[in-house]
Amino acid sequence: MSKSAVRFPESAIADGCVGTARIREQIAGAAARLASTEPVPLDGAIKRLAQYDAAETAAAFMQASTVALGLGVEVERVLADWRNAPSLSPIERMQQLGRMPRGKQNKTETAYEEEVLKPQLHAGEILFYRFEAIKLRLADNTFITIDFPVITAAGQLEFREVKGRWTDDARAKTKIAAAQFPFRFIAIHAVGRGSRRTWRVEDLTSRSW
16 A cells, blocks of 8 residues: 555445544534524624625725724724714714713824823923813803813913814814813814824914903
8 A cells, every 4th residue: 555545444434425523513514504494693704794784885994994093993883883873974973983981092192192291291391281180161061171181381271182183063162161261272183193193283262361
């Protein structure tokens, strides 16, 4: 017998078919499922794919990826929120995604802290900052929590609101706060990404103070 010949034990041969008992069992099980009219549970990979409806095409997934990157959230969260709130406009969907749990920063806010606030604190340009430390009351049942209350080296209190994309609603609400409180309100807009990112600064402070 040739050295390259393969020998099978008798236990691996049944009814003229060659294979181990495990393989024969898997083949028999697959054949039974194909012949059955009963619903068959999907395995994990197929089940995950089946969760996406027709609206979540490749183009929709790319759009969700872009939104997720800008907001600093997971793509799965974007897709889940889109499925659960199909009547919302794209802007409303993005605003909904941008609301992180209280006290938790998104990627844009974290980047601003690392690239701007911490260096300013180290250089002595500011004395203190804390994320979402102060809640301002604008009216009955209407409040605003600015991202970063900051105390400058001159002892001035600033409220810095950081966003990857400013909407008219967010800008209007910040201006209302600026008109009611005698502090400096600054809108921070992230422009670009990574090493090319810059921070555009707009002073929204009310001139009536």
